[in-house]
Amino acid sequence: MPTLLLEPEVDELRNRAKRSRRNEWLLAAALLAPNLALLAIFTYRPLLDNFRLSFFSWNISSPNSTFIGLDNYIEFFTRPDTAQVVSNTVIFTVFAVIGSMFFGLLLAMLLDQKLLGRNFVRSMVFAPFVISGAAIGVAFQFVFDPNFGLIQDLLGRLGLDSPQFYQDPNWALFMVTFTFVWKNLGYSFVIYLAALQGLNRDLAEAAAMDGAGSWTRFWRVTLPQLRPTTFFLSITVTLNSVQVFDIIHTMTRGGPLGDGTTTLVYQVYTETFTNYRAGYGATVATVLFLILLAITVIQVRYMDRENKQK
Structure with a gap:
């Protein structure tokens, strides 16, 4: 027969449960507090301060700033070079994200096979990701230089002229995009490789037994099993590519012809530290933050909708 608890015993069990939950909350708060404090100090406070600064005119070398309201935002949306800078950012980001993820998946599928020396090749593919972007930019200057670069030498052997990578804005944008994809390919490769090794092999074997081809x-x-990984990479690679600075600064300094390879992040740098207009630089940074926030929210909502439909 079940044991009947007396009222005092029931109250004691309830009190123990409450104390246990309270202790769990206190432990969670103790563990989270340092991280939340660091986020508040080094992430959210600078973000709010940047937003505040966007309403001021401030020469970074001066201790004084002048409140100008929305003038910086009006200037940003009316300046003739804004369309070029935004276009460079969109083109660079789209091709960088697609290139990194597409070739990363191809290499991951290839090196997921039992091939001779695959561990060495995996290390070689991932190695550029941990190398400084500035060092990669310097190295690829010797690849793309139209006078003595590797591409010029190979095309010269075929009787062809090398493109003017440092004179033509379109070729210059291709050059920095290619360099970025080559450097960051290892990141997408490693994430996709880990995801492939965790797939349910039984599904593929059952499909093969039913006569399904490789494609x-x-x-x-x-591909459906890789959807969460693809979603994760689409966010992280987008954020990483939009924030690229070192490769552009090393290879082209935002040129040629003024803004040939200038992106929004690089414009933040030039306006703040070259033109000494920290307020306008903060405005560009705020606009970029809002764009990235909107993209991330759209991606998350799309993924949530996909999960609910399953």
């Missing part, structure tokens, strides 16, 4: 198995079995 069908990839499209119908492998």
Whole structure:
């Protein structure tokens, strides 16, 4: 027969449960407090301060600033170079994200096979990701230089002229995009490789037994299982590519012809530290933050909708 608890015993159990929950909350607060404090000091406070600064005119070398309201934002949306800078940012980001993820997945699928020396090749693919972007930029200057670069030498052997990577804005943007993809390819590669090794192999084997070809198995079995990984990479690679500075600064300094490869992040640098207009630089940074926030929210809402439909 079940044991009947007396009222005092029931109250004691309830009190123990409350104390246990309270202790768990206190432990969670103790563990989270240092991280939340660091986020507040080094992330949220600078973010709010940057937003405040965007309403001021401030020469970074001066201790004084002047409140000008929305003048910086009006200037940003009416300046003739804004369209070029935004276009550079969009083109660079789109091709950098697609290139990094597409070739990262291809290499991950290739090196997921049992091949001779695959561990060494995996290390070589990932190695550029941990190298400084400035060092990569300097190295690739010897690749793209139209006078003595590697591409010039290879095309010269074929009787062809090298593109003017440092004179033509379109070729210059291609140059920095290619360099960024080459450097950051290892990141997408490692994430996709880990995801491939965690897939349910039984589904692919069952599809093969049903007569599905390689492309069908990839499209119908492998790719749907990689959707969470693709979603994660789409956010992280986008954030990483939009914030690129070192490669552009090393290879082109935002040129040629003024703004040939200038992105929003690089414009923040030039306006703040070259033109000494910290207020306008803060405005560009705020606009970029709002764009990234909107993209992230759209991606998260899309992924949530996909998960609810399953």
